[in-house]
Amino acid sequence: MTPGSGRASAEPGTGDPDAGPGGTRGAPVAAVVSFRLGGPDGVSVEAAKWGWALGQLGFDVRTVAGEGKADVVLPGLAIDAPEPPKPPDLEAALDGAGLVVVENLCSLPLNPAAAEVVAGVLAGRRAVLHHHDLPWQRARFAGHPPPPADPAWAHVTINDRSRHELATHGIAATTVRNTFDPDPPPGRRDETRARLGVRAGQRLLVQPTRALARKGVGDALALADALDAVYWLLGPAEDGYGPELGRLLGAATVPVVHGLGGATMADAYAACDAVAFPSSWEGFGNPVIESALYRRPLALHRYPVATELEAFGFRWFPANDAAPLAAWLDDPDPALLDHNQAVARADFDLHDLPQRLAAVFDRAGWATW
Numbered sequence: 610m611t612p613g614s615g616r617a618s619a620e621p622g623t624g625d626p627d628a629g630p631g632g633t634r635g636a637p638v639a640a641v642v643s644f645r646l647g648g649p650d651g652v653s654v655e656a657a658k659w660g661w662a663l664g665q666l667g668f669d670v671r672t673v674a675g676e677g678k679a680d681v682v683l684p685g686l687a688i689d690a691p692e693p694p695k696p697p698d699l700e701a702a703l704d705g706a707g708l709v710v711v712e713n714l715c716s717l718p719l720n721p722a723a724a725e726v727v728a729g730v731l732a733g734r735r736a737v738l739h740h741h742d743l744p745w746q747r748a749r750f751a752g753h754p755p756p757p758a759d760p761a762w763a764h765v766t767i768n769d770r771s772r773h774e775l776a777t778h779g780i781a782a783t784t785v786r787n788t789f790d791p792d793p794p795p796g797r798r799d800e801t802r803a804r805l806g807v808r809a810g811q812r813l814l815v816q817p818t819r820a821l822a823r824k825g826v827g828d829a830l831a832l833a834d835a836l837d838a839v840y841w842l843l844g845p846a847e848d849g850y851g852p853e854l855g856r857l858l859g860a861a862t863v864p865v866v867h868g869l870g871g872a873t874m875a876d877a878y879a880a881c882d883a884v885a886f887p888s889s890w891e892g893f894g895n896p897v898i899e900s901a902l903y904r905r906p907l908a909l910h911r912y913p914v915a916t917e918l919e920a921f922g923f924r925w926f927p928a929n930d931a932a933p934l935a936a937w938l939d940d941p942d943p944a945l946l947d948h949n950q951a952v953a954r955a956d957f958d959l960h961d962l963p964q965r966l967a968a969v970f971d972r973a974g975w976a977t978w
Contacts, residue, residue, distance in 0.1 A: 647678025796879025819844030825887030835931030
């Protein structure tokens with residue numbers, strides 16, 4: 610996989626047939642396990658980057674998920690699975706893996722029965738629990754216990770807030786923030802705008818998220834209205850938000866586009882004039898960094914973890930006051946884009962991820978595999 614591409618260097622199943630799924634004879638195997646993999650959601654995107662970094666460290670990477678694109682699909686791991694996987698089936702999927710990375714499956718209780726099976730199978734084995742979210746960070750999971758822990762495991766969070774919160778439960782963790790391709794592929798600005806029906810000189814505001822209650826779709830629409838911009842929401846509705854999304858988009862006073870269609874994320878960033886990210890909560894918030902690397906101004910609400918990212922020096926616009934962004938769009942200052950791009954490249958470079966993971970392994974005392 611090339612950095613940021615989200616794809617392995619070989620398709621699943623094309624490795625050494627004597628080495629097992631995802632394996633190459635002689636190389637240590639790392640298994641990446643999650644509810645779903647290979648999709649556009651944040652966990653899948655970051656899991657793919659970790660897979661690339663593990664490959665750079667000499668591992669053969671095997672992916673195991675309840676759904677999506679994975680070397681081994683165990684439907685019982687999926688979020689809505691009626692029954693968890695049987696322990697022998699999971700043990701077979703992880704056979705030969707010297708390291709297992711669990712991507713959020715044991716962090717957020719979307720399938721507690723599957724998390725219990727995973728924790729049981731991994732007891733005493735080298736594993737990294739990569740926490741993107743924690744139960745109490747979502748209102749509906751506030752009463753759930755903290756993630757499981759084992760002396761053989763290492764815990765990694767994507768922000769300091771989660772690391773500190775785990776510490777209050779007696780779980781020591783390391784922060785490894787999400788990383789990004791510092792030179793993302795160019796998108797097709799003119800072609801994409803023409804396909805969307807955006808006129809010359811018309812503003813296009815993109816919200817590069819799924820549609821959930823916490824994503825602030827109504828606030829993004831209000832910002833688009835104040836900017837007299839076309840509003841483009843990229844992701845689908847999830848968690849039962851479809852009816853509310855339909856109401857909001859149906860009542861919109863600006864032109865609305867919903868869904869990527871045939872565009873790529875690079876196309877969306879290239880085509881837009883500004884990015885809206887009015888979320889009330891994010892475990893990280895990839896559009897914060899992506900907008901900087903694609904050189905687009907960002908308007909956001911300062912959700913809790915955003916304050917951590919802001920400390921790196923980013924310069925943003927408020928999502929609840931269109932005037933500053935409108936003034937900038939009327940008279941763009943490239944210095945702001947230069948600054949944000951430089952910060953993103955310096956502190957969130959995907960090429961630094963292998964060394965950051967190696968430091969986690971060293972800290973855990975895992976010198977050999």
